[in-house]
Amino acid sequence: MSKIRIGIDLGGTKTEIIALDADQEVRARHRTQTPRDDYAGTLRVIGGLVAKVEAETGARGTVGVGIPGSLSPFTGRMRNANSVWLNGKHLDADLAEVLERPVRLANDADCFALSEAVDGAGSGASTLFGVIIGTGTGGGIVVNGRLLTGPNRIAGEWGHNPLSWPRDEELPGPPCYCGKQGCIETFLSGPGLTRDFLEATGRHLTPPQIIAASAVHDPEAEAALWRYEDRMARALAGVVNLLDPDVIVLGGGLSNLDRLYQEIPRLIGRYLFSDGARIDIRPPVHGDSSGVRGAAWLWDAPR
Numbered sequence: 001m002s003k004i005r006i007g008i009d010l011g012g013t014k015t016e017i018i019a020l021d022a023d024q025e026v027r028a029r030h031r032t033q034t035p036r037d038d039y040a041g042t043l044r045v046i047g048g049l050v051a052k053v054e055a056e057t058g059a060r061g062t063v064g065v066g067i068p069g070s071l072s073p074f075t076g077r078m079r080n081a082n083s084v085w086l087n088g089k090h091l092d093a094d095l096a097e098v099l100e101r102p103v104r105l106a107n108d109a110d111c112f113a114l115s116e117a118v119d120g121a122g123s124g125a126s127t128l129f130g131v132i133i134g135t136g137t138g139g140g141i142v143v144n145g146r147l148l149t150g151p152n153r154i155a156g157e158w159g160h161n162p163l164s165w166p167r168d169e170e171l172p173g174p175p176c177y178c179g180k181q182g183c184i185e186t187f188l189s190g191p192g193l194t195r196d197f198l199e200a201t202g203r204h205l206t207p208p209q210i211i212a213a214s215a216v217h218d219p220e221a222e223a224a225l226w227r228y229e230d231r232m233a234r235a236l237a238g239v240v241n242l243l244d245p246d247v248i249v250l251g252g253g254l255s256n257l258d259r260l261y262q263e264i265p266r267l268i269g270r271y272l273f274s275d276g277a278r279i280d281i282r283p284p285v286h287g288d289s290s291g292v293r294g295a296a297w298l299w300d301a302p303r
Contacts, residue, residue, distance in 0.1 A: 006053060006061035007296025008046060009108065010034065012068060012083045012135065015042075017049040018292045019057050024119065028053040037085045047098040063103045064298030065095065066111035066291045068136070070153045080157075082136055082177060104298040106147065108132065109156060109251075111294030112284070113140030114147050116249045118297055120285035125246040129239055131158070133232075134252030137185035137192075141243065159185035164234040165271065184235045188228070190253055197224045211257060229263045236264065237271035240279065248281045251290055255283055 004027060009016040011034055019028040030049060035041030046065070054060055069081030071092060078086045095103045106114075113122075113130025122128035122142070130140040137159030141148040148155045162182045163170060173182020174195060186192050190207045198204050201220045205213065213221035236248065250260065261281055269277030284290050 004053075004057055004059040004061035005296040005299065006050060006063045007111075007292045007294070007298075008049065008063065008065045009111070009292040009295060010042070010046070010065055010067050010083075010086075011108070012036070015045055015049065016292045017046075017053055018289070018296055019053045019059070019061060020293070020296050021057075021059075027057045027059070034083070036083075039085050039089055042086070043094055043098050046095060050099055062299040063095075063099055063101065064111075064295040065091075065103055065105045066108040066295040067091065067105050068108055070107050071105055073151065073153050080178070106149070106295070106298055107138065107140065107153075107156070108291050109138030110140035110147055110149065111292070111298070112251045112290045113142050113156070113249070113294070114297050115286055115290040115294030116251075116284055117142035117145065118294075120290060121249045121282040122247040127243065127245040127247075129156070129243060129245040129248045131236075131248060131250050131255075132252040133188055133250060133254040134190055137189045137252075139239070141245075158235070158239060159183060159188070161235075161238065163187055163231060164238045184231075187231045188235060188254075193224065193228055193254070196227060197221070200224060200227075207254060225257075225259070229260065230267060232260065233264050233267035234271050236279075236281075237268050240268065241273050246280065248279070249284055250281065251284045251287075 005020045007018045013034055014031050015034045016031045021027050068083050069078055072079045076090055078089050078091050081087050092103055092105050109132045116122045116130055117128045126144055128142045132138040139156040139158035141156045160178050160183050163184050174186040175181050176183040176186050193207045197210055210221045210224055214225050264281055265279045268279055286293055
């Protein structure tokens with residue numbers, strides 16, 4: 001059988017699979033609902049998807065999986081997943097048994113960053129920081145084509161640092177599912193934007209509704225987006241002060257907000273430990289497909 005690379009994006013609501021051939025062409029692709037709160041069902045869904053694409057392509061593949069969390073290097077078990085039914089499980093070993101082959105797992109934001117570094121918005125960059133701003137807020141780091149994970153496997157976990165230079169009204173910050181308060185995720189995720197708008201106005205709007213209201217000059221929506229952009233500038237300034245990446249690529253639902261690519265570079269300079277700001281922030285080339293493509297690349301990426 002010919003070889004393919006299989007990538008799986010294991011999300012809280014959907015699971016996507018992709019099969020890439022040696023020329024990086026998509027040979028098969030499917031999405032299905034993730035069985036919420038059902039670990040055994042999740043394993044069955046992944047097993048069924050892999051069998052389906054291998055039957056469809058007539059090829060056997062390596063399997064990489066993007067996960068909402070990480071494997072603990074101390075216990076070998078899943079942790080930090082907002083898909084809480086995965087936490088505490090030996091997901092890599094269980095999938096290897098189901099699929100009858102070794103698998104490689106990485107955080108979904110790491111997979112996104114790897115995809116965009118290989119042949120996406122950050123292709124050719126020495127250092128890339130990939131950001132996920134959607135239901136949650138995460139990050140991944142790729143340096144010279146190598147995905148950085150670290151000995152604790154938490155490299156890039158930007159969303160669970162405190163918001164930089166908090167204002168009085170931002171303290172102590174909203175509670176986060178991780179058990180702390182004031183995490184970047186509680187401000188910059190989609191639910192965080194909705195919460196901020198509700199607290200400021202008493203109106204419950206989703207991020208797309210807030211963006212649409214701003215487009216017709218709703219002053220409360222415009223103020224919410226200004227707060228969001230300033231908070232993102234502060235949060236990314238911490239990354240730039242530490243890592244100084246060549247390229248920052250934004251992914252997730254809120255990355256579709258075009259004004260971020262003009263406003264954040266304009267705002268960030270005031271927060272940097274520098275006499276200027278050369279900040280290159282780009283949208284993803286592969287859009288919603290980046291995570292699943294990066295998972296497929298896990299077997300090819302240097303480790």
